[in-house]
Structures are given as C-alpha cells and as structure tokens.
Amino acid sequence: MKHNGVASDNGVVRDNGVVRDNVTRPSAGGETVVLAGGVGAARMLRAMQLHDPTRRVTAIVNTGDDAVVNGLFISPDVDTVIYTLAGAIDPTRGWGLSGESWTTMASLAHYAKVRPAGSAAPNDWFNLGDRDLATHLYRTARLAEGATASAVASELAQAWKLACRIVPMSDDRVATQVVLADDASVDGRVVYRAGETITFQEYFVRLKHAVAIRSVDFVGASHAHANCLVELQNAEQIVIAPSNPLVSIAPIRALRGVDEVLAARRDVVVAVSPIIGGAALKGPADRMLRELGHEATALGVARIYASVCGTFVIDVADAALASDIEQLGVRCVVTNTIMSSDDAARQLAEVTLSAGRSAASTAARTATTGTAARAASAGTAARAAKSGS
Numbered sequence: 001m002k003h004n005g006v007a008s009d010n011g012v013v014r015d016n017g018v019v020r021d022n023v024t025r026p027s028a029g030g031e032t033v034v035l036a037g038g039v040g041a042a043r044m045l046r047a048m049q050l051h052d053p054t055r056r057v058t059a060i061v062n063t064g065d066d067a068v069v070n071g072l073f074i075s076p077d078v079d080t081v082i083y084t085l086a087g088a089i090d091p092t093r094g095w096g097l098s099g100e101s102w103t104t105m106a107s108l109a110h111y112a113k114v115r116p117a118g119s120a121a122p123n124d125w126f127n128l129g130d131r132d133l134a135t136h137l138y139r140t141a142r143l144a145e146g147a148t149a150s151a152v153a154s155e156l157a158q159a160w161k162l163a164c165r166i167v168p169m170s171d172d173r174v175a176t177q178v179v180l181a182d183d184a185s186v187d188g189r190v191v192y193r194a195g196e197t198i199t200f201q202e203y204f205v206r207l208k209h210a211v212a213i214r215s216v217d218f219v220g221a222s223h224a225h226a227n228c229l230v231e232l233q234n235a236e237q238i239v240i241a242p243s244n245p246l247v248s249i250a251p252i253r254a255l256r257g258v259d260e261v262l263a264a265r266r267d268v269v270v271a272v273s274p275i276i277g278g279a280a281l282k283g284p285a286d287r288m289l290r291e292l293g294h295e296a297t298a299l300g301v302a303r304i305y306a307s308v309c310g311t312f313v314i315d316v317a318d319a320a321l322a323s324d325i326e327q328l329g330v331r332c333v334v335t336n337t338i339m340s341s342d343d344a345a346r347q348l349a350e351v352t353l354s355a356g357r358s359a360a361s362t363a364a365r366t367a368t369t370g371t372a373a374r375a376a377s378a379g380t381a382a383r384a385a386k387s388g389s
C-alpha cells in the first residue's frame, strides 16, 4: 500500500520509524498513556514511537497554557506534540514549524504604533509563523462551530498522519495563571507589578519567564471534566513525561479525579525527571521549583510525584540521589535521560517502558500472591471453624 508516497504495510505508514497514520493502528498489547506538557513530552513521545512504532500510545496533553492571541485560539502544548511527532517542529525553538516565515507578524507590528493604550490588538509579542497560523485558524474556526478541543486535536493529528492519540486534558477551559513576586519590565518599562496575577503566556513569552513568581493557579480546573479518567484506569502503563511538574503536569493532576486514579494505579506509573543535575534542560522548571518552595533536584520532583508514581527515572548525573528517592517509597531507575540522538531517545524509551512493565508485573504478582494468601488463610479459617478449634 502507498500513502502519500511513503511505503506502508497493514495500513500503517512508517517514516523514519514513526508510524504516521492516526486512523489505522495496530493493537500490540495494552495502551500506554503519557501525561504530557510541551517540548520534553513531545521528545519523549517521539522516543517511544522510535523505540516501538506499533505501541498504542495516548498523550494526555496540558491545555493550561492555551491562549487567545489576535482572536485565534492557540493550544501550544498540543501543537508542539503534534508538530514534533510529525517531524515538522522547529528543532531549535522547540515550538512552531520548521522552515517558517514571519510575514504576517511583521505586517501586524505595523499596527502596533496605532494601538490604543490598554488594547491587546494586535499582540506583537506572541509570535505566530505564517504556516503555523493555518493550525490556529483551523482550530479557531472548528471551535467556533461547536467542535470540542479533543475533536480538533484528533483532526489535526489525523491531518499530520500521527499514530499517537492526542487528547487535550479537558475540553473545558482551564487557564494557568501566575502571581508575580516582583515587578516585571519589558524594554525597561514596568508592565506588571509584584502581586499581580497574569496569564501563563504573559509570564512565559512576554516576560521570557525572567521574573520570580509567588504562586501558580489553574483557574477552572476544579470544575473541568478530565478527558483521561477512563484512559488512566485502563492503561497498561502510565508515563509522566519529563515536563515541568508545576505548570505542565500539575494542571492535569488538578483536574477532578486524576490524582485519585493515578494514586490507585501508582504501581504502573513511571515518571521521568525533567531536572538533571539541578537544572532543567529547557524552560524555567528549576527556578520555578525553587521559587515555589521545592528543591530543584530530581529528588524534589520525586517528592512532588511520590503519591502518584511508583517508579522514577533519573539521569546518571543524579545517581547519588537514588537512595533518597527510594526512601520515599518510589523505585528509582538510573539511566541517560538526555535525548541527544535518536539512539539515546530510543534507549530512554526502552528503559522507561520496561521499568513500567516490570513494576506492573511485580504489582500483579503481589496482588496474585495476596489473593492466594487470602484464599489460603480463608481455607485455614474455614477448616479451623469446621474442626471447632
């Protein structure tokens, strides 16, 4: 069978080892569910597909970063995951499309001069590339005609011929907001005051996350319907991707019911540390951890996940933290977690998934042994009752 000029078998299109068909998926074993933020998660998902293109994977993606920019609905983490799995991401920026042009942004900047004070139109600090605009135009139009965020993500994933199921964490609006600890300036002018609450993209993009924060809130999370409870309940394995635990994974965990299901399924949950040697590979996770009172180490992240994760994967650079992590009741696996090449990415996926599998089978054995022990002791009790002793 031929599909878009790429040879395929059984309806599954392979391109550089990545299965590229969102409709026809082989069913090899159970489902792996990945809790995902942006760049780190996208790379982890790609690693998993490189490692095993037949694996059934569902990505539950953070939407707390979503924003309306120039009237367009932007879902940055969903698009970063889709573009990465499609091999279309700009590898340097980690967001947006490769080979992008910026003509529309340059033309929009022309109107910045006449914008009245207080108006956000046109926003000239959140950069939307010309090709990327098509995604936002499509999403905005579909949402306006009543489609859910999940339906739109699925359509986009299908258009990009992804095998991985892409599910926004909720179809309801949840907005990540931060409270600033200090005044924040842009071009030498104070634009926000300490104590002010601003949107995640104002913090992340407009301020380039170069200001301390006091707290984070996920507005709407307690009422939003989680799109992943059934998936988490049925998953063979659950992976928490190496994403920011405080603003990428926390919004998913803040949805009603998610932490309870994760805690109940803790044995099959494997998290990969986004912190290596006390620093984040990309983004402000290390600083945010410190600012919000956590330790900016793999151990600090393990503490945040300990109640919902049975296995924690850390980098070889942090091997010395393994015993402290195990003290938390979390199994610790040490490996190279930097996905600096396809081989390194494949190896991380293999280690993560096999750690999850062995944790799951140990849990199953313990449950079976427990059942057998309970049956044996029930039998003993029954015999004891019968003999009158």
Ligand code: FO1
Binding pocket: 037, 038, 039, 065, 074, 075, 076, 077, 079, 080, 095, 096, 125, 126, 127, 128, 132, 201, 204, 205
């Ligand atoms: N990140 C930036 O640092 N600057 C931008 O101008 C920017 C634009 C942008 C447009 C579309 C999109 O999907 C993502 C974009 N991002 C940009 C990345 C994104 O805002 C953040 O990386 C995530 O929200 C954090 O996960």
